[in-house]
Amino acid sequence: MNDAPSVPLEPNPLASVSAFPWRLRGIQLATLACGAALGVLAMCARPALPGGLWLGVFGVGVAAAAALGLSERADGGPAARVVAGRQLLWPLVHALVALVVFWGALRLGVLGVIHHQVLVLALLVPAAFLWLVAALAVGVGRLGFLADPERPLWRRHGFWLLALITLLYLPRLGSFGLIDCWEPHYGEVAREMLSRDDWISLWWAQDGWFWSKPILNFWAQGLSFAALGVPVAPDQMIQSVALGRTPQPEWAARLPVFFMALVGQYLGYLGMRAHAGRLAAFLGALVLATTPYWYLLARQSMADMAYVGPLTAAMGCLLLALRASPEERVDSVEVCLGKGGPRPSISGYHLLFAGVLLLVLPQVLYLASRNLTLAWGDVPLRLTLHADQVFSGSTGNCELPGNAACQLDAAASKIPLPPLGAALIWTALCGVLLWLRRGERRTKRLCYLAAWLFVALSFMGKGAPGVVLALFTFGGFLVARGRFSELRHAELPGLGLLLAAVAAPWFVQEYLRHGSQFFERLFIHDMYLRAFDHVHDTNKGDDTSFRYYVWQLGYGLFPWSGLCAAGVLYCVHQTLGEHKRERPSEIAGTEAARLSDLTYFCVLWQLAAFGMFAITGTKYHHYALPLVPPVAMLTGVFLAALVRPGADAHRRAVTDGAWALGACAVVILCGRDLAVTKQGDVEGAARLIQLVSYNYGRSWPETLDYSAPLWVLTGAAAAACLLLIVTRWRRWAAYGVCAVSVLASVWAIDVYLVQIAPHWGQRETISEYYRRRTGPEEPLVAFQLNWKGENFYTGNNVPAFVSSGKKFTDWVESQKQNGVAVMFFTTEHSRVGTLQRELGSPQKFELLTDTKLNDKFVLARAVL
Numbered sequence: 001m002n003d004a005p006s007v008p009l010e011p012n013p014l015a016s017v018s019a020f021p022w023r024l025r026g027i028q029l030a031t032l033a034c035g036a037a038l039g040v041l042a043m044c045a046r047p048a049l050p051g052g053l054w055l056g057v058f059g060v061g062v063a064a065a066a067a068l069g070l071s072e073r074a075d076g077g078p079a080a081r082v083v084a085g086r087q088l089l090w091p092l093v094h095a096l097v098a099l100v101v102f103w104g105a106l107r108l109g110v111l112g113v114i115h116h117q118v119l120v121l122a123l124l125v126p127a128a129f130l131w132l133v134a135a136l137a138v139g140v141g142r143l144g145f146l147a148d149p150e151r152p153l154w155r156r157h158g159f160w161l162l163a164l165i166t167l168l169y170l171p172r173l174g175s176f177g178l179i180d181c182w183e184p185h186y187g188e189v190a191r192e193m194l195s196r197d198d199w200i201s202l203w204w205a206q207d208g209w210f211w212s213k214p215i216l217n218f219w220a221q222g223l224s225f226a227a228l229g230v231p232v233a234p235d236q237m238i239q240s241v242a243l244g245r246t247p248q249p250e251w252a253a254r255l256p257v258f259f260m261a262l263v264g265q266y267l268g269y270l271g272m273r274a275h276a277g278r279l280a281a282f283l284g285a286l287v288l289a290t291t292p293y294w295y296l297l298a299r300q301s302m303a304d305m306a307y308v309g310p311l312t313a314a315m316g317c318l319l320l321a322l323r324a325s326p327e328e329r330v331d332s333v334e335v336c337l338g339k340g341g342p343r344p345s346i347s348g349y350h351l352l353f354a355g356v357l358l359l360v361l362p363q364v365l366y367l368a369s370r371n372l373t374l375a376w377g378d379v380p381l382r383l384t385l386h387a388d389q390v391f392s393g394s395t396g397n398c399e400l401p402g403n404a405a406c407q408l409d410a411a412a413s414k415i416p417l418p419p420l421g422a423a424l425i426w427t428a429l430c431g432v433l434l435w436l437r438r439g440e441r442r443t444k445r446l447c448y449l450a451a452w453l454f455v456a457l458s459f460m461g462k463g464a465p466g467v468v469l470a471l472f473t474f475g476g477f478l479v480a481r482g483r484f485s486e487l488r489h490a491e492l493p494g495l496g497l498l499l500a501a502v503a504a505p506w507f508v509q510e511y512l513r514h515g516s517q518f519f520e521r522l523f524i525h526d527m528y529l530r531a532f533d534h535v536h537d538t539n540k541g542d543d544t545s546f547r548y549y550v551w552q553l554g555y556g557l558f559p560w561s562g563l564c565a566a567g568v569l570y571c572v573h574q575t576l577g578e579h580k581r582e583r584p585s586e587i588a589g590t591e592a593a594r595l596s597d598l599t600y601f602c603v604l605w606q607l608a609a610f611g612m613f614a615i616t617g618t619k620y621h622h623y624a625l626p627l628v629p630p631v632a633m634l635t636g637v638f639l640a641a642l643v644r645p646g647a648d649a650h651r652r653a654v655t656d657g658a659w660a661l662g663a664c665a666v667v668i669l670c671g672r673d674l675a676v677t678k679q680g681d682v683e684g685a686a687r688l689i690q691l692v693s694y695n696y697g698r699s700w701p702e703t704l705d706y707s708a709p710l711w712v713l714t715g716a717a718a719a720a721c722l723l724l725i726v727t728r729w730r731r732w733a734a735y736g737v738c739a740v741s742v743l744a745s746v747w748a749i750d751v752y753l754v755q756i757a758p759h760w761g762q763r764e765t766i767s768e769y770y771r772r773r774t775g776p777e778e779p780l781v782a783f784q785l786n787w788k789g790e791n792f793y794t795g796n797n798v799p800a801f802v803s804s805g806k807k808f809t810d811w812v813e814s815q816k817q818n819g820v821a822v823m824f825f826t827t828e829h830s831r832v833g834t835l836q837r838e839l840g841s842p843q844k845f846e847l848l849t850d851t852k853l854n855d856k857f858v859l860a861r862a863v864l
Contacts (some may be wrong), residue, residue, distance in 0.1 A: 002468055029066070034059075034062065035058075035061070036063045036365060039063060040059075040369045040372065044373055046374065053223075053226045059317035060358065060361050063365075067361075068350060071438045080332055083144070083335055085338070088143070092139060095132055102131075105125050105250070106228050110228045110229060110248060113245055116247075117175075118175045125173075130162075130166055133166070135417065138153070143346060144333060145331065151170055158266065165261075166262075168289060169299060172754060173258060176753065176754045179692070180789055180856075182302045182583045182692070184787065185204075187253045187789075187792045188301065190217050191796075195232045197395075199222065200510060206402035206786075206800045208392070208404060208800045214303075214461060214520075215506045216306045216457060216461040217302070217303050218421070224253070227252075228251065228526050231795075235795050236795040242770045254301050256301070257299070257300065257306070257309075261297075264283055264308065265288060267316035269316070271318065272598065276598055280639070283636040283640055284639075285632070286738060286741075287564070290456055290687055290742055292555065293625050295748065304464045307459075310458040311458040312629045315629070317447050317450040317454060318448070321490075322487075324443045326442070327488055329442055330349060330443050331348075332345050332346070333443065334608075350448060350474045352449060352453070356498070359453075359457075360502055367426070372391075374421075388413055389413050390413045391407065391409065392405075392409045393406030396795075396797070397795075397796045399452060400797070401800065402800030402802065415513060416512070422508065429497060429500050437494065445489055452491065455495065456498045460503050463523075463527050465626070469609055472608040472639075476604040477597075479564075493785070532617055536694075538620075539696065542696075549623070549624045553628075553631075554669070554673075556628065557628070559741055560741060561667055562665065562739060563638070564635045566638060566663050567636075567639070569636075569659070570641070575600070575763075595637065599634065602686065603630070603633075605626075609624070613626075613627075621692075643730075657725035657726075660721055667721055671713065675711045675714060676707065684707065684710070685705075686698075686700050689753075694755075698856070713740065713744045716740045720736035720737040721733075723736065762854075764854055765854055766789070769826070772848060773822075774822075778820075780794060780825070781798065781799045782825075783801055783804060783826070784804055789857075799811070806809075812838075821863065821864055822861065822863055823862050825862065827858060835860065843864065845862045
């Protein structure tokens with residue numbers, strides 16, 4: 001990794017106090033102002049500037065770099081080493097080329113212009129991403145930031161973890177339609193955000209303002225849509241199927257969730273590695289990556305991974321902080337850009353606060369842009385200062401039935417604190433944080449700050465659960481282990497400032513615009529009442545007691561279900577056994593103490609998550625997702641004890657093999673429930689899709705039968721668990737369980753999920769509409785639907801009648817009088833009879849799709 005020699009350490013003329021003259025500070029301040037101005041102008045330009053997103057990204061990047069340099073202490077200590085810029089040249093070139101290839105492949109996939117697109121993207125996208133990862137790893141290695149720098153890339157567990165996740169999750173990420181009900185719901189909100197050019201007040205098709213979820217998932221999807229050129233205008237999303245193309249906006253919708261899951265898994269791996277070693281950490285991450293709960297939600301653009309991904313990353317950083325010495329300092333590297341040239345510093349401090357700035361600056365610049373408009377379409381250019389203007393309605397669809405009128409929302413536009421003033425407040429808070437921590441280089445404190453940054457992101461993902469789980473786990477650990485001295489280093493004021501500067505701006509601005517209605521919907525209805533009452537609960541007739549999530553975890557962890565239970569019990573047994581055998585003073589700082597710390601932390605994490613969601617009145621299957629990472633971590637420790645040669649001390653507790661019989665039995669029971677359908681119960685295979693869906697009583701397509709592959713996977717996993725009884729076969733049997741879990745993941749991700757998607761979404765039926773229509777004069781009408789797929793895939797250019805009757809029949813008659821001769825209708829199969837009756841006596845009525853294509857929705861054509 002460090003094959004190029006480092007530049008000899010030389011005195012850096014910029015390292016002394018006198019090296020930061022006011023002229024340099026002035027240049028940095030001017031650069032900050034120019035970058036911020038470019039970002040604001042890109043955001044307030046009307047009409048939007050060509051390449052406005054990239055101009056804004058460039059401006060924010062310049063401003064962030066200048067702000068970071070401006071806040072740097074002039075008397076910072078000397079760098080640990082100096083690296084010549086030429087050593088980083090080739091890794092940087094490779095990274096840029098790989099990034100361009102990665103972006104280009106996704107851009108072409110969104111446009112749908114590649115021949116054999118599914119196969120090409122399945123090969124090209126993961127290859128380009130792994131190329132990018134390898135190039136970055138080489139660059140980071142040459143900077144000296146990798147642990148054990150002499151270890152080659154192909155021997156690094158972390159690299160193989162990233163490779164595994166990429167090869168499992170990425171190949172067909174966007175090759176199937178959005179799955180009802182959550183994906184098209186949230187995708188439509190993100191589409192409207194771009195179409196309306198309002199990244200604060202969210203709109204939701206015919207349902208008006210959207211206040212049910214915080215902002216992170218929508219901002220991430222919106223940026224992805226903009227970066228990949230998704231056509232978000234009305235009637236454009238997949239309209240090009242009529243030209244024979246295969247547009248796949250699903251790549252852009254799901255890509256942010258993939259990255260959130262990836263970051264969470266990798267930082268969780270790093271935190272666990274500090275306590276349990278590389279092998280156990282890798283195996284724990286493997287367990288997590290191959291559990292249905294995790295891999296299904298890593299391919300769904302839902303709010304759950306938007307908070308559990310950052311939450312897992314935060315917990316990984318907390319584990320790193322708990323392991324770090326109070327006086328240990330991060331390395332600082334100077335990059336020499338030529339003789340006598342600048343030597344920018346790079347360290348953990350710079351990476352952390354660069355991340356903070358890249359999260360805060362876009363928010364404050366966007367707020368500032370709400371009071372400005374750059375009119376550049378005509379000469380001369382005009383930059384005007386005005387009050388905030390908030391418009392309601394779906395741009396381009398305001399006259400369609402079901403949609404509200406597009407008009408200025410006077411109440412939301414007249415707020416006491418203008419967005420520009422709010423931007424100054426959040427900028428000041430971020431500036432205070434930077435100023436207070438400008439000289440911080442202690443590893444422990446930086447890890448705590450990184451953890452709190454991810455906690456803030458988790459709060460932006462789904463609100464209170466991310467903050468509550470992190471603080472309860474951390475506080476419980478300090479009490480259980482008696483480590484109250486950690487509070488001196490825990491940077492709790494930093495937590496407050498990060499929550500304020502990173503997470504609060506959107507919440508505050510929404511409240512300023514929409515007042516108590518926003519607060520009551522998000523915090524009272526969708527947080528408080530979901531916790532203490534039943535809101536949209538779809539578990540009628542099911543047991544929602546204590547066993548509810550135990551029941552769902554059995555399916556959500558398959559085929560690891562039995563070994564996960566054994567792994568948790570094993571770690572608890574080992575921890576209690578160590579305390580009985582040794583005095584605390586004798587095990588402090590040892591491997592046993594580190595494993596005990598990890599066990600306490602993970603068990604408390606599980607108790608916090610299980611307790612929170614077990615007492616919650618509203619229960620969905622996917623609410624148990626936060627339980628999965630700590631279970632996987634402890635299972636990794638258990639697996640490492642089975643496969644590590646010579647680890648006799650760790651095998652004493654598992655020599656009798658009773659746990660193997662128990663694990664085998666649990667796998668068989670869970671696999672049986674998935675493969676067999678009991679009389680009066682849901683289809684067995686439906687239990688997997690129900691882990692990420694909403695309507696648990698939804699019918700199962702008669703054309704799909706997965707009992708055979710599920711029985712095969714169950715039998716293979718059970719046999720591997722049973723072989724663990726034999727001591728000399730345990731290592732290979734454990735590897736066998738890993739192999740079965742990877743195989744099960746590949747089948748579930750690339751076969752099961754892809755094949756059921758047409759029945760759980762509307763991409764296929766609406767694509768058929770675009771192929772069949774002669775032009776936009778033949779409209780598509782949504783009849784008694786409110787699943788939002790009909791809105792997303794048409795860009796909301798769809799007359800929507802959630803309930804029919806006289807309003808519907810009068811509208812059809814008015815369209816007939818206006819010369820509309822043909823109409824298409826999307827509805828559910830069960831409602832076709834009602835549709836025919838309300839249409840009266842059309843000249844012709846035909847169904848264009850059947851239950852083989854989509855078991856839920858149907859496309860009909862009527863000649864009026």
